[in-house]
Amino acid sequence: MKIAIDGPAGAGKSTVARKLAQQLGFVYIDTGAMYRALTWKVLQNKIDPENVEALYELANNIRIHFEYHSGQQKILCDGEDLTAAIRLPEVSALVSTVASHPAIRKIMVKQQQEMARNVSVVMDGRDIGECVLPDAEYKFYLTANIEERTHRRAAELSDSGFTIDYETISQEIIQRDKSDSEREVGSLKILAESIVIDSSNLTIEQVLQKMLAIIQGE
Numbered sequence: 001m002k003i004a005i006d007g008p009a010g011a012g013k014s015t016v017a018r019k020l021a022q023q024l025g026f027v028y029i030d031t032g033a034m035y036r037a038l039t040w041k042v043l044q045n046k047i048d049p050e051n052v053e054a055l056y057e058l059a060n061n062i063r064i065h066f067e068y069h070s071g072q073q074k075i076l077c078d079g080e081d082l083t084a085a086i087r088l089p090e091v092s093a094l095v096s097t098v099a100s101h102p103a104i105r106k107i108m109v110k111q112q113q114e115m116a117r118n119v120s121v122v123m124d125g126r127d128i129g130e131c132v133l134p135d136a137e138y139k140f141y142l143t144a145n146i147e148e149r150t151h152r153r154a155a156e157l158s159d160s161g162f163t164i165d166y167e168t169i170s171q172e173i174i175q176r177d178k179s180d181s182e183r184e185v186g187s188l189k190i191l192a193e194s195i196v197i198d199s200s201n202l203t204i205e206q207v208l209q210k211m212l213a214i215i216q217g218e
Contacts, residue, residue, distance in 0.1 A: 001026070001120045002135065003215070004128035007142035008188060009176045010149030012199050016142060016207050017124040018073065023212060024122070028073060029066065029115050031125035031132065032095075034108055036086035037064050037077040039095040049097045052104070059107045087160060096176050102185040105131070109186070127186035129194060138215055141194040142207065148200045149173055 003026070005017045014030055021028035039049075041062055047054045067074050074083045085091070098104065105127075112132045116123060123132060129139035144152075150170040157164050180188040190196060195214060199207050 001137050002116060002133045003122045003138045003140070004133045004136040005122065005124040005140045005142055006126055006128050006188065008149065008180065009173050010153045011142045011144045012152065012204060012207065013124040013142050015204050016211070017122045019204065019208050020211055021122040023208070024120070026120040026122050029112060029121055029123040030073070030075070031108070031112055031123060031128065033075045033086055034064050034112070035099045036091050036095050037075055037082050038062065039091050039098045040082055040086050041077060042098055043090060043094065049094055052101050055098065055101060056103050056107070059104050064111070089162060093172065096179040100179065100183040105186045126180050126188045129191050130189070131186050139191060139194050140211060141190050141196045143196065143198055144200040146170060146173065
């Protein structure tokens with residue numbers, strides 16, 4: 001079975017997707033983390049994020065994969081654990097630009113589809129239902145209002161030890177929404193078959209139970 005969860009930044013997709021996969025015994029694939037890992041490599045190699053040729057060569061020559069350690073999912077790139085590094089503010093500021101290039105998305109989508117080929121998966125991102133898993137049995141669109149998404153992102157950064165400014169975070173999320181919605185390929189959108197869940201006033205557990213009820217036909 002394939003389950004797609006799309007939605008904007010800060011809607012809680014990754015947390016819900018991870019818990020849903022655990023409940024169902026499926027493999028969880030965080031596509032956003034894959035683009036973040038690529039972006040981290042772009043920064044480390046001082047590559048111009050608008051240089052599509054250089055980005056394409058980098059994306060074709062790095063190995064991104066997930067591993068589980070003590071029940072926690074880790075993302076590795078060329079053998080290096082980037083789980084914490086990909087959440088750095090400088091990565092967040094650049095990832096949408098890196099992910100906007102059609103040639104890059106083509107490479108990443110192919111990798112994501114390979115990961116989902118022979119296992120049941122829960123996959124979250126921006127274009128999972130449309131581009132990565134168009135044959136998914138369930139396509140969820142998880143959203144929340146900008147205030148709640150700003151609060152969640154600020155809490156995430158604060159827990160990681162970063163100094164936070166709500167207005168800056170809010171503007172970054174608004175800009176990310178605009179960039180994700182307007183890109184040429186793999187844009188963020190609600191599909192005709194999307195099951196929309198607004199998590200603004202829901203806990204993670206409540207969102208999880210809603211999804212499980214739909215999947216299990218309750």
